[in-house]
Amino acid sequence: xxxxxxxxxxxxxxxxxxxxxxxxxxxxxxxxxxxxxxxxxxxxxxxxxxxxxxxxxxxxxxxxxxxxxxxxxxxxxxxxxxxxxxxxxxxxxxxxxxxxxxxxxxxxxxxxxxxxxxxxxxxxxxxxxxxxxxxxxxxxxxxxxxxxxxxxxxxxxxxxxxxxxxxxxxxxxxxxxxxxxxxxxxxxxxxxxxxxxxxxxxxxxxxxxxxxxxxxxxxxxxxxxxxxxxxxxxxxxxxxxxxxxxxxxxxxxxxxxxxxxxxxxxxxxxxxxxxxx
Amino acid sequence: xxxxxxxxxxxxxxxxxxxxxxxxxxxxxxxxxxxxxxxxxxxxxxxxxxxxxxxxxxxxxxxxxxxxxxxxxxxxxxxxxxxxxxxxxxxxxxxxxxxxxxxxxxxxxxxxxxxxxxxxxxxxxxxxxxxxxxxxxxxxxxxxxxxxxxxxxxxxxxxxxxxxxxxxxxxxxxxxxxxxxxxxxxxxxxxxxxxxxxxxxxxxxxxxxxxxxxxxxxxxxxxxxxxxxxxxxxxxxxxxxxxxxx
Numbered sequence: 001x002x003x004x005x006x007x008x009x010x011x012x013x014x015x016x017x018x019x020x021x022x023x024x025x026x027x028x029x030x031x032x033x034x035x036x037x038x039x040x041x042x043x044x045x046x047x048x049x050x051x052x053x054x055x056x057x058x059x060x061x062x063x064x065x066x067x068x069x070x071x072x073x074x075x076x077x078x079x080x081x082x083x084x085x086x087x088x089x090x091x092x093x094x095x096x097x098x099x100x101x102x103x104x105x106x107x108x109x110x111x112x113x114x115x116x117x118x119x120x121x122x123x124x125x126x127x128x129x130x131x132x133x134x135x136x137x138x139x140x141x142x143x144x145x146x147x148x149x150x151x152x153x154x155x156x157x158x159x160x161x162x163x164x165x166x167x168x169x170x171x172x173x174x175x176x177x178x179x180x181x182x183x184x185x186x187x188x189x190x191x192x193x194x195x196x197x198x199x200x201x202x203x204x205x206x207x208x209x210x211x212x213x214x215x216x217x218x219x220x221x222x223x224x225x226x227x228x229x230x231x232x233x234x235x236x237x238x239x240x241x242x243x244x245x246x247x248x249x250x251x252x253x254x255x256x257x258x259x260x261x262x263x264x265x266x267x268x269x270x271x272x273x274x275x276x277x
Numbered sequence: 278x279x280x281x282x283x284x285x286x287x288x289x290x291x292x293x294x295x296x297x298x299x300x301x302x303x304x305x306x307x308x309x310x311x312x313x314x315x316x317x318x319x320x321x322x323x324x325x326x327x328x329x330x331x332x333x334x335x336x337x338x339x340x341x342x343x344x345x346x347x348x349x350x351x352x353x354x355x356x357x358x359x360x361x362x363x364x365x366x367x368x369x370x371x372x373x374x375x376x377x378x379x380x381x382x383x384x385x386x387x388x389x390x391x392x393x394x395x396x397x398x399x400x401x402x403x404x405x406x407x408x409x410x411x412x413x414x415x416x417x418x419x420x421x422x423x424x425x426x427x428x429x430x431x432x433x434x435x436x437x438x439x440x441x442x443x444x445x446x447x448x449x450x451x452x453x454x455x456x457x458x459x460x461x462x463x464x465x466x467x468x469x470x471x472x473x474x475x476x477x478x479x480x481x482x483x484x485x486x487x488x489x490x491x492x493x494x495x496x497x498x499x500x501x502x503x504x505x506x507x508x509x510x511x512x513x514x515x516x517x518x519x520x521x522x523x
Contacts, residue, residue: 057437
C-alpha cells in the first residue's frame with residue numbers, strides 16, 4: 001500500500017530554476033556538431049573524410065571531447081564550484097523558507113521521497129520532446145551515459161550561433177515528402193538515397209519528375225543538392241541534410257535543467273548529511 | 278592569397294559580431310550560408326520583395342536594394358515599381374526574372390522621380406543636399422566594430438565561409454577595399470557604389486567617387502553615385518546597358 005506523504009514545503013520550490021553556470025559547449029562560441037555523445041568543432045580544413053561544404057568552402061571537423069568528460073569537468077572545475085555551492089545554498093534556503101522547526105524535522109525524514117520527486121520531474125523533462133519526430137529513433141546510443149544523453153532527439157545536431165539543426169539522413173529527409181512521390185518510385189528513391197551521394201539523388205529526382213508532384217522537386221532538391229554551391233555534410237560515413245529545428249537556447253534550457261537536478265540532489269544529500277552529523 | 282584570407286576573415290568577423298536582422302529561417306529554399314546571410318544582412322521586407330531576381334547576382338542585388346531603399350531613399354517605392362514590372366513581364370514570359378541592369382535602372386528612375394517631386398524644396402543634387410538625413414539612416418543600423426578590440430567575438434570557419442560568399446559579390450577593384458570596412462552599412466554602401474558607379478558616364482565624377490572610396494568614405498561615395506545616377510537616368514534599358522558596358 002502506498003503511503004501519501006505531504007511535504008512540509010511548497011513543492012513548486014523543488015522545481016524552481018537555479019542560477020548555475022552554462023555548460024561549456026554553450027560557451028565555446030564556435031559551430032559544433034554533437035554526435036553520439038561526442039563533440040566536434042568545425043575546422044578550417046578537413047581532418048579526415050568528414051566535411052561540410054558551406055558555399056565554396058570545404059570545412060572539416062575536429063573532435064573536442066565528449067559530453068561525459070565535459071560534465072565531469074563541469075562539477076569539478078574550480079571556476080564553477082563556488083557558483084554551484086551558492087546555488088545549492090540558495091536552493092535549500094528557498095525550500096526551508098517559512099517552515100517551522102517541526103516541519104523541518106519532518107523534511108529531514110523525507111529526504112529519499114524528495115529526491116525521487118526531483119528525479120521524476122527531470123526525467124520527464126528529458127524525454128518530453130514533440131518537436132522533431134525524424135530523429136531520436138533509438139538507433140544511436142551514447143556509450144558514455146552522460147546527462148546530455150538523457151535528452152531525447154539531440155543525438156545528432158549541428159549548433160550554429162544559437163541556431164540548432166537536426167542532421168537528417170537523406171532517407172529521413174525524403175520521408176517528409178513521401179506523399180509527393182509515387183509509392184514505387186519513393187521506395188526506389190529511398191534505396192538510392194541510403195547509399196548515394198547527394199548529386200546522384202538530385203539527378204535521379206530530376207530525371208523522374210513525372211513520378212512526383214512537380215512542386216516538391218525544387219523543395220527537395222534545394223536541400224539535397226542544387227548546384228556546386230549547395231551545402232553538403234558528410235560525417236561518420238553518411239550524408240546528412242541539416243534541417244532547422246529552432247534556437248539552441250531551448251536545448252541549453254533543457255540541458256541546464258538536467259544539470260540542476262544533480263545540483264539539487266547533491267544539495268539535499270549534503271544538507272541531510274550535515275544535519276545528521 | 279594571404280590578403281584574400283585576411284579580407285574574408287574580416288568579413289567573417291564582421292558578420293559574427295553584428296546582431297541578427299531577423300530570425301526567419303527559409304528552410305525549404307535556402308541553405309545554411311544563405312540563411313545566415315539574410316539573417317545578418319537583409320531586412321525581411323527586402324528578402325520577401327515579391328519578385329524573382331536573376332540568380333547570378335541575387336545576393337548582391339539584395340544588398341543593393343536594401344541600401345537604396347532603407348538608407349538612400351528612405352522609402353519602399355522602388356520595390357513596388359519592380360514588383361509591378363515583374364508582374365507584367367511574368368505574364369508574357371514565365372521565366373522572367375529581374376536583372377541587375379533593371380534593378381539599377383529602376384533605382385535611378387525612382388531616385389529621379391523622387392528628386393522631381395521634392396525639387397521645390399531642394400536643388401537637383403538632392404541626395405548631396407540631404408546628406409544629414411541620409412547619414413542618420415545610415416548610422417541607425419551601422420554597427421561599427423572596433424576590430425582591434427579584444428572584446429569582439431573571434432571569427433570561426435563557418436562565418437569565414439559566409440564571408441567568402443560576400444567577398445565574391447564584389448568586383449576585383451572593390452575587394453581589397455573590404456579590408457577597411459568596419460560596419461554593416463559601410464559594407465552595403467561600398468557594394469551599392471560598386472554595382473551602380475559603372476553605369477555613370479561622367480568620368481570626372483567616377484574619379485571623384487573612386488577618391489572617396491580610397492579615403493574609405495563609402496557613405497559619400499554612395500551619395501555621389503545616386504545623385505549622378507538619377508541625373509543621368511534615362512528610360513531606355515538599352516542605352517543604360519551601353520553605359521554600363523562602356
